Amino acid sequence: MKLLRLVGATLVLGLLGPAQLADAHRSNPTDTRTYTASDAVIANQERGFYHHTETHYRADGSGYVPLDAAQLRGFRTQESVTQILRVFYLEKFAGTDKLDPAYLALVRADFRTARAAGVKVIVRFAYAQPPGWPPTIPYGDAPVSRVLKHIQQLTPILRENADVIALVQSGFVGLWGEGYYTDHFADPADPSKVSDQNWADRKAVVMALLRALPRDLMVQVRTPYMKQRMLGLPTGTDGALSADQAYDGSAAARIGHHNDCFLASPDDFGTYLSDPIELDKDFVAQDTNYVPEGGETCAVNSPRSDWESASAEMARLHFSYLNTDYNQDVLGSWGSNITIAKQKLGYRLSLVRGTFTTKTRPGGAVQVALDVRNDGWAAPYHRRQVQLVFQGDKHTYRVNLPADPRLWAAGTTTALKATVRAPIAPGRYRLLLNLADPSRRLQTATFNPIYAVQLANSGTWQAATGYNDLGQTITVSR
Structure with missing residues (x-):
């Protein structure tokens, strides 16, 4: 040849x-x-622990803190951490359809910085954090029509920088972009009440993100029920991806999972909604043979959050990544076993x-x-x-x-x-x-x-x- x-x-x-x-x-x-x-x-990409980073863009244009190349390079060379979660807060734009060119330039610059430092980015966009606890109405996110316009404006940046994007979390909806406390995608007075129209709007956001990204990039949703409801899938192993479906470019093959209250309670603070809970875990365990799972711990819940239980569940659910910054009490309880997690998260x-x-x-x-x-x-x-x-x-x-x-x-x-x-x-x-x-x-x-x-x-x-x-x-x- x-x-x-x-x-x-x-x-x-x-x-x-x-x-x-x-x-x-x-x-x-x-x-x-x-x-x-x-x-x-080993400092391999798209696996292991990550550092949390976030930045803001308030009504007066303040709050944006660019990524620092030296810090990111130190994560990789000193800690063997090769990925960050970057939460881009869009406070200024919750009430307007057009994203500022200055803001888009800052986002582009962050991706250039990540590439120069040799790390990849788990991306999430969100509109609001609560000023205190418990959160109060209005929460501060944007309606679906506005979210879709923002995704359209972000699409060129996401495609240009797909090489350093590990994953995109569905974001946008609710406080922190986690999909619960929301003004527009559930009943604000009782966020557990999500109407059929609310679900259609949530699906529209996820499908828009999938279209915005190259075919090989995946989107993660916050709970397995979100994927099941949006795509009409049953819970349990039968509803999850099979080997024949894996990597075929379909929505099911491109939607993974992030659990941001891993190990915190029997249902991980509402992450698992099936009855019994094990059905949702079976769904995720099968699905994550072919799509990514990751997240963070958020509360000590012994013995479930202890190392023996935690490591068994990370293996069962094929965890690729975990937040190294939170929850320190949970991670600290693992003692020297944290090194095993550093070795085994992902591939x-x-x-x-x-x-x-x-x-x-x-x-x-x-x-x-x-x-x-x-x-x-x-x-x-x-x-x-x-x-x-x-x-x-x-x-x-x-x-x-x-x-x-x-x-x-x-x-x-x-x-x-x-x-x-x-x-x-x-x-x-x-x-x-x-x-x-x-x-x-x-x-x-x-x-x-x-x-x-x-x-x-x-x-x-x-x-x-x-x-x-x-x-x-x-x-x-x-």
Whole structure:
């Protein structure tokens, strides 16, 4: 197969076509090696703990505090925290349809800052926080017609910066954007009373967000019933996503969950509404095989909030992320087990063994077979560009492999097998694995070391490139 493209100093090759596969089964020598797992806390993207950040835009234009690149970079390099929740409060605009150009410029700048610092953003928009407790009417959010106009104006920014957006939470509705205390999407005097029209309006907001985002980005809703009601799904396992539905671009395949009162009570302060509660948990447990779950703790509730119960539930519900800032009493009760949470939130991929061709002719067949283990609590929820890398003294060649790490389920080992064409230039090449972000912008030499996946093995990470060294060389000679 001919050379496909040149990216910087890296040549990108292709897989062998069917006519060349027979050559792969000739008696080229092979070698098998095993790998040692690491217990390090790794700064991989779209998983782990996050820091909460928020900013405001009040009637006089005050309150916006831009993100600080040095602080974000410190989160990543000093704490192995690679994501933030950014709540954009829109106080000024609850009563007007048009967003200020100055405000939109500030939001754009925040995404540029996040990218430069090497983190991703969990995005939420909201109109109001309560001035005190209990909250009083009016709460301060906006009607559906205005929300939809605001989403339309935000759409170009969200699409331009999709590479550094981990997720978008449905937001907009109610205090904090959590969907309960609202002037327009429920009865303000009794927010538990949500009419059919209120539900139609809530669905309109979520569908508008899905349309605003690229097909691969997902939206999270605050309770499983929100997804069930909007999409006409039953609770329990039968209503949740199946493997056949996963990643098909439908609304069901793009709506995940965030639980912002995790472990706080039997129903997590109204997160679970089914009777019995376990039906909603069964729904989320099945759904989150393919869509993301995360959130924050909000109250000590022993023994449920203790580590033994908490860790079992995070594993069952495939938690990808958790707030490191709140609730400190709950997180503090976990003691040294917090390190286990840092390791296991989201995916934790490691090499088990690999078998490789060790010698071939220029352009000849190279067979690679890798066993990759996921010891995290969830699979990756975003695509990855999986590449086999031939790294020589003068040139580096990358071959895109037909693998999808979103299917590397928690607690499983996946066999990754491929037959590819060797470089044309004779020489000795190291073999490496690159699990790159799908964004071309983040695959550059500047960003790949930050946004590619580091495998949880000892002695494999090549920090300068973002590649994982397979510990194997291949000789290409005539």
